[in-house]
Amino acid sequence: MTSDRITTISDVIADAIRAARKREGMTRAELADAATVADGATQRFTAAVVGYIETGRRDAAGRRRRDVTVDELVELAGALATTPLALLGEYAARFGADRPPECPRCTADTGALERAVRTDIEGLGELDGAEPSLAQTAYALAAAIDAGGGEDGKQIPALAKELRATLKVLTDARAAKQLPDGEGDIFGDLGEPD
Known part of the structure; x- marks a missing residue:
């Protein structure tokens, strides 16, 4: 070598x-x-x-x-x-x-939603800046949902809303980084809806 x-x-x-x-x-x-x-x-x-x-x-x-x-x-x-x-x-x-292989601690005792979120975030590629923190937040929210959402599931709607918002911020940040310089949004010149 x-x-x-x-x-x-x-x-x-x-x-x-x-x-x-x-x-x-x-x-x-x-x-x-x-x-x-x-x-x-x-x-x-x-x-x-x-x-x-x-x-x-x-x-x-x-x-x-x-x-x-x-x-x-x-x-x-x-x-x-x-x-x-x-x-x-x-x-x-x-x-x-x-x-x-996946990190053993990351996959130990993970539920179906957390595994799916991890797979989706892994598909985004290398994370940088604030993105690893957002990913960790998404994993924690998914784990809380997998665990039943506390108080007999009463927290699930709020947790799911927060998870969706966190994933949207993360995916929007990744999409913005993949735009050619000078392009303002991922929809090109479609403009605002009427």
Whole structure:
């Protein structure tokens, strides 16, 4: 395997680790602690080590000087409650996976609506900005509906309304980002209804 290929894979893994850490609301120190105390941890992680993994300790030319080891991949995946294949992203297929598996914590004890919402949001592509927060809100609302809506289901209409509104904001934000520069709305020049 060439150095360029390792760097590319390490960059993908580092980006996935950073995104998963942020999605979980963890600092580098918290991730380091979680990885260090995980069952079977082979090394001691520190916030600095996590930072070096995420950034690659680039040299003056911008090349990664710090690659991600297999041990680190496995241990950090465990600390993030995901799988090594999920952190491999587009490279997961090289290890026999058609696509990365879903996060075990994300799919554990999820109801049908939450699974459907997760599938729909996954279909939107890479989330950025405020979109991960909107996605988390949508997942929580769907989970609350799946759980019965509290008070003998009396909360379901309000939860469903809020879920629809959250999904609309999320999909509208994604649609706006996919427009060519200068285009104001997704309906082109249809104008206002009469």
